[in-house]
Amino acid sequence: xxxxxxxxxxxxxxxxxxxxxxxxxxxxxxxxxxxxxxxxxxxxxxxxxxxxxxxxxxxxxxxxxxxxxxxxxxxxxxxxxxxxxxxxxxxxxxxxxxxxxxxxxxxxxxxxxxxxxxxxxxxxxxxxxxxxxxxxxxxxxxxxxxxxxxxxxxxxxxxxxxxxxxxxxxxxxxxxxxxxxxxxxxxxxxxxxxxxxxxxxxxxxxxxxxxxxxxxxxxxxxxxxxxxxxxxxxxxxxxxxxxxxxxxxxxxxxxxxxxxxxxxxxxxxxxxxxxxxxxxxxxxxxxxxxxxxxxxxxxxxxxxxxxxxxxxxxxxxxxxxxxxxxxxxxxxxxxxxxxxxxxxxxxxxxxxxxxxxxxxxxxxxxxxxxxxxxxxxxxxxxxxxxxxxxxxxxxxxxxxxxxxxxxxxxxxxxxxxxxxxxxxxxxxxxxxxxxxxxxxxxxxxxxxxxxxxxxxxxxxxxxxxxxxxxxxxxxxxxxxxxxx
Amino acid sequence: xxxxxxxxxxxxxxxxxxxxxxxxxxxxxxxxxxxxxxxxxxxxxxxxxxxxxxxxxxxxxxxxxxxxxxxxxxxxxxxxxxxxxxxxxxxxxxxxxxxxxxxxxxxxxxxxxxxxxxxxxxxxxxxxxxxxxxxxxxxxxxxxxxxxxxxxxxxxxxxxxxxxxxxxxxxxxxxxxxxxxxxxxxxxxxxxxxxxxxxxxxxxxxxxxxxxxxxxxxxxxxxxxxxxxxxxxxxxxxxxxxxxxxxxxxxxxxxxxxxxxxxxxxxxxxxxxxxxxxxxxxxxxxxxxxxxxxxxxxxxxxxxxxxxxxxxxxxxxxxxxxxxxxxxxxxxxxxxxxxxxxxxxxxxxxxxxxxxxxxxxxxxxxxxxxxxxxxxxxxxxxxxxxxxxxxxxxxxxxxxxxxxxxxxxxxxxxxxxxxxxxxxxxxxxxxxxxxxxxxxxxxxxxxxxxxxxxxxxxxxxxxxxxxxxxxxxxx
Numbered sequence: 036x037x038x039x040x041x042x043x044x045x046x047x048x049x050x051x052x053x054x055x056x057x058x059x060x061x062x063x064x065x066x067x068x069x070x071x072x073x074x075x076x077x078x079x080x081x082x083x084x085x086x087x088x089x090x091x092x093x094x095x096x097x098x099x100x101x102x103x104x105x106x107x108x109x110x111x112x113x114x115x116x117x118x119x120x121x122x123x124x125x126x127x128x129x130x131x132x133x134x135x136x137x138x139x140x141x142x143x144x145x146x147x148x149x150x151x152x153x154x155x156x157x158x159x160x161x162x163x164x165x166x167x168x169x170x171x172x173x174x175x176x177x178x179x180x181x182x183x184x185x186x187x188x189x190x191x192x193x194x195x196x197x198x199x200x201x202x203x204x205x206x207x208x209x210x211x212x213x214x215x216x217x218x219x220x221x222x223x224x225x226x227x228x229x230x231x232x233x234x235x236x237x238x239x240x241x242x243x244x245x246x247x248x249x250x251x252x253x254x255x256x257x258x259x260x261x262x263x264x265x266x267x268x269x270x271x272x273x274x275x276x277x278x279x280x281x282x283x284x285x286x287x288x289x290x291x292x293x294x295x296x297x298x299x300x301x302x303x304x305x306x307x308x309x310x311x312x313x314x315x316x317x318x319x320x321x322x323x324x325x326x327x328x329x330x331x332x333x334x335x336x337x338x339x340x341x342x343x344x345x346x347x348x349x350x351x352x353x354x355x356x357x358x359x360x361x362x363x364x365x366x367x368x369x370x371x372x373x374x375x376x377x378x379x380x381x382x383x384x385x386x387x388x389x390x391x392x393x394x395x396x397x398x399x400x401x402x403x404x405x406x407x408x409x410x411x412x413x414x415x416x417x418x419x420x421x422x423x424x425x426x427x428x429x430x431x432x433x434x435x436x437x438x439x440x441x442x443x444x445x446x447x448x449x450x451x452x453x454x455x456x457x458x459x460x461x462x463x464x465x466x467x468x469x470x471x472x473x474x475x476x477x478x479x480x481x482x483x484x485x486x487x488x489x490x491x492x493x494x495x496x497x498x499x500x501x502x503x504x505x506x507x508x509x510x511x512x513x514x515x516x517x518x519x
Numbered sequence: 520x521x522x523x524x525x526x527x528x529x530x531x532x533x534x535x536x537x538x539x540x541x542x543x544x545x546x547x548x549x550x551x552x553x554x555x556x557x558x559x560x561x562x563x564x565x566x567x568x569x570x571x572x573x574x575x576x577x578x579x580x581x582x583x584x585x586x587x588x589x590x591x592x593x594x595x596x597x598x599x600x601x602x603x604x605x606x607x608x609x610x611x612x613x614x615x616x617x618x619x620x621x622x623x624x625x626x627x628x629x630x631x632x633x634x635x636x637x638x639x640x641x642x643x644x645x646x647x648x649x650x651x652x653x654x655x656x657x658x659x660x661x662x663x664x665x666x667x668x669x670x671x672x673x674x675x676x677x678x679x680x681x682x683x684x685x686x687x688x689x690x691x692x693x694x695x696x697x698x699x700x701x702x703x704x705x706x707x708x709x710x711x712x713x714x715x716x717x718x719x720x721x722x723x724x725x726x727x728x729x730x731x732x733x734x735x736x737x738x739x740x741x742x743x744x745x746x747x748x749x750x751x752x753x754x755x756x757x758x759x760x761x762x763x764x765x766x767x768x769x770x771x772x773x774x775x776x777x778x779x780x781x782x783x784x785x786x787x788x789x790x791x792x793x794x795x796x797x798x799x800x801x802x803x804x805x806x807x808x809x810x811x812x813x814x815x816x817x818x819x820x821x822x823x824x825x826x827x828x829x830x831x832x833x834x835x836x837x838x839x840x841x842x843x844x845x846x847x848x849x850x851x852x853x854x855x856x857x858x859x860x861x862x863x864x865x866x867x868x869x870x871x872x873x874x875x876x877x878x879x880x881x882x883x884x885x886x887x888x889x890x891x892x893x894x895x896x897x898x899x900x901x902x903x904x905x906x907x908x909x910x911x912x913x914x915x916x917x918x919x920x921x922x923x924x925x926x927x928x929x930x931x932x933x934x935x936x937x938x939x940x941x942x943x944x945x946x947x948x949x950x951x952x953x954x955x956x957x958x959x960x961x962x963x964x965x966x967x968x969x970x971x972x973x974x975x976x977x978x979x980x981x982x983x984x985x986x987x988x989x990x991x992x993x994x
Contacts, residue, residue: 354608
């Protein structure tokens, strides 16, 4: 059961080769074995998962079944799930049990999927290595001395190590694609507004977007089909007719054009990664795809712009953690102000505090125009760059990450070096565009990914191209156990 | 030295929607603590605001009622500060782009008070002291209740004008059905900005903002105190420091808050959880057509169509219920002037004495109509009517006609009955008759009084005058 695709699991369940209970027990057992060394899960609740599995088996026996019924899915601990401890990997929410389901959890429940457990992540999704978690760092299944990437490091490590068939994740600046890339997986960040943010704990509201991390484009298509839905409870959720992503996977891609942004394929690009990307280009050319150089002239501003806008929104979003209503409260204080100060000092980790400080600064009187307002203007320029680019091509190909996974502790003392991890992913968040990372090879036995960026709501094309690539390559089928 | 007073008012008007501005929780007042605190009100992680369209409609309605521009595009912004009754750590408000701009209200003798803007925002909760030992409770029932903050230009130059504006606004928001106007429950809260400057000076003085005003009486007292205080300070050579002051109704004084309490940088920025608010002309037109007659138009109608005097017309339009009551009486065919007079003088006196609103009036409307009808058809005199009115007030089952019978208040208009009374009075009051003859008009009234007395008040005073005049001419 370990390396089966979602489609294979689905047919196994419907052909009664195994029950959902058996399947769930299998993965719970995998978690028991592997999680102590990988630390991909914060919370596992066998009783809850198995109850869901029994319910799913009932549905299956009544032929009331769809693609994900009975299949265990790991859920990033950023999604509120009723009755589940939901921490966002922060001490601040260590005692928080969500009283309601997020839209994403609700959809998986409606489909009869099993919540396999809540995955580790960077605290409040702030980080690119999963080292800022209150629950300890997550280890990369390909080499336990290395980070899995972040912030959805737990989700990626869970899938890569075979503890879960697929996982949910969120991406604010690269938090789906970077860990997918570093763990040899396929991860899709949808168009902003395609997946509801209701019940997803906010980091930076205008950038946060949920999506899947899975073993293939096909699995991502299946996951996205479930996750994409309009939700009136999220005002930024967009009404959009969700196409049949699965059906689209087989569409022909010959004659289409992929753009190569010259700003990404310059001397700064790691030469070994460049070689791998050239092989990807070669594969696509063999399938009849044309390539064209394009320009994203403002892309070099993405990281500075992001590190103004995201912390600004975060500084405000995280104000609710004040010790008054829920979550952590300092034990000793002499007055209200001290309660605030101590609660937030003790409840938040360093990276979260750093971003709250930056965000508070850029919104302050006298600095707002110079930082926040200017960043918003540049954000629009970045989005316009993409708009112009898509006049010339169907998709854009880019590196996913500047390097393969790095060693745990390597970048923790240098926040800026850490922030550079997202240099190829962040501009799509600023523009609100969908993008995927797919496995493309290995460097020193560590996975390398490439990125395909699409136009708004063009997830179908992204998945189609990725699937076609995965039909003629087997990088996505490699597993740490078999291939390291 | 003489001083000019400059006053601007910011009013927080609670909009009468069923649910909160960004969630489906109820806005009902007086519920047990935190009964209306849903997950959004509590700012639970992952919750998001969803705009209540009713609140927007009411804001538009208000904008139209004060001749303002309705913004096609306005933006919700976050106002960031920490306070226990502010669950998210920010208040969702509108900052740079409010929904309503550039309106006005007129007060007194057609003085225009400009309304700079009105913006939508959410109310905070309440801190509750003195229930738990040494602890402060938080009640978030009110958190998220929709508010419209209405900001004037500094166009008022006395406490009287400020009160006139506030009362006019208070009446208007109830009239158009956007606010219940309950000041004690905090549905209508005014913050008053006061400054003074040397008479005729162009330059505005430093202002202080008075908060915690929950009645017009408090407002007037607070403004007067504040104005005198500021003048005193300036005349003593002191400077006014811009600050927020609280009015203490017990002492009648205003006192500055600690500067720390207001040293806030609110770090406003557009709320990324909410889309910009776009309002199209169709929606505006729809609301415009449902706006109905506004108080200004009603006053005009009373004066021009019903020939009421200014004072009566103002009182009758001082709230919509009174105006509607008046209109319903007129529609029964009653005389507008007599009806207005009875509402303004008799009904309002009773209501005020008993601190009741017109809706709480114990008077049976049908009987009230009948009473005025009996005045109109001269069955009873005005004085007799007052007696009946008192009965109607005391007893909701009292019947006008039966009471007239029972009390024998029926007016006598038959000259053959009145004539003997007149003759008897002339015969018995020769001195007064002489005085009248020598040109003292007062004597005539005294004679009428005598006749009325003799008829036990039942004689029709008009007829008494006529007959008396005729008889006196014969003497």
